[in-house]
Amino acid sequence: MTSFVVHRNGRAATAEDLAPLAFAGYAHFTAMQVRDGGIRGLDLHLERLRSASLEMFGQALPDDRVRSFLRAAVAAGPADLSLVATVYSPAGEFTVAGADIELEVLVRTGPAASGPEGPLALATVEHERVLPTFKHVGEVAKTYFLRQAVGQGFDDAAFVDRRGRLSEASIWNLAFWDGTAVVWPEAEVLGGTTMGIVRRQLDRLSVPQRVREVTLADLPTLAGGVVMNSWTPGVALRRIDSVPLPEAPGFVELLHRAYRAEPLTSP
Structure with a gap:
C-alpha cells in the first residue's frame, strides 16, 4: 500500500472524481517539495494559485481552505514528498462557469525529488x-x-x-x-x-x-x-x-x- 495520496478537496479521490479530469485541459497548478512536513515559499504557492484562479475563473478559493487541502495530503504521507495542487472548475472546459460554481482542488503527492545532477x-x-x-x-x-x-x-x-x-x-x-x-x-x-x-x-x-x-x-x-x-x-x-x-x-x-x-x- 502506498503512503502517497490523490485527494479531491481534502478527501481521497474516487475514479468517478477523476474520470472527467482525465479528458479536460483547463486548469492551473503549483508544484512543491515538502521536507520535514514543511514547505518553502508557501506564500508564493498560495499567491500563484490565487492570482491564476482570478484570471482563469474570475474567482479564487480562500487561502485557508487551500491550506487545509495541502495539510490533509501532507499529513497522510511521509515527512518528505513531492506535491502538486491543481485548481479547476467542475463545470469543465469549453464553458463559462458562474460564480455559483465553486472551484475544486486536486492534490497529488509522490516521492520527494531533487532533479538531475547536471551539467x-x-x-x-x-x-x-x-x-x-x-x-x-x-x-x-x-x-x-x-x-x-x-x-x-x-x-x-x-x-x-x-x-x-x-x-x-x-x-x-x-x-x-x-x-x-x-x-x-x-x-x-x-x-x-x-x-x-x-x-x-x-x-x-x-x-x-x-x-x-x-x-x-x-x-x-x-x-x-x-x-x-x-x-x-x-x-x-x-x-x-x-x-x-x-x-x-x-x-x-x-x-x-x-x-x-x-x-x-x-x-
Whole structure:
C-alpha cells in the first residue's frame, strides 16, 4: 500500500472524481517539495494559485481552505514528498462557469525529488507560451520540444522568443552568473516559486541581481548558467546549442545556500 495520496478537496479521490479530469485541459497548478512536513515559499504557492484562479475563473478559493487541502495530503504521507495542487472548475472546459460554481482542488503527492545532477545541455527552439505568467495544464509543447531536444542529443529544451531572447526552459526557469551578479532573463516567463524564494533570499544576502535581455550571442560573456524549478534551486548548464557555459560551482552553491535560508512553513 502506498503512503502517497490523490485527494479531491481534502478527501481521497474516487475514479468517478477523476474520470472527467482525465479528458479536460483547463486548469492551473503549483508544484512543491515538502521536507520535514514543511514547505518553502508557501506564500508564493498560495499567491500563484490565487492570482491564476482570478484570471482563469474570475474567482479564487480562500487561502485557508487551500491550506487545509495541502495539510490533509501532507499529513497522510511521509515527512518528505513531492506535491502538486491543481485548481479547476467542475463545470469543465469549453464553458463559462458562474460564480455559483465553486472551484475544486486536486492534490497529488509522490516521492520527494531533487532533479538531475547536471551539467545539462539545452537545445533552443523558438516558442512563446500562451499565458506565460500562469502555470496552467495542457501545454503539449513543453514535452514535445523536450523529446525533440533529447532526440538531438541534448538534455532538454530552452525557449527563445520572437525577439531572440532566451526566456525559460521546458519546465525550468533560467538564471545566469556574470561574475558579480545573478542575471535573470528579461522576457515573458513564468515567475517560478523557487525563483521567487531565491530572489528574496539573495536580496537578504546582499547579492547583486539584474534583469536583462539574454541572447545566444550574450552567452560567451557570462560566467555560468543554471536551470531551477520546484525540484532544485540550481542545476548547472554546460552549453546551450553549441555555445559552452563555464562551470560555476560557486554560483550553484550560492543559489542552493539562498534556497536553504528560506524557512519551512507547515501548511
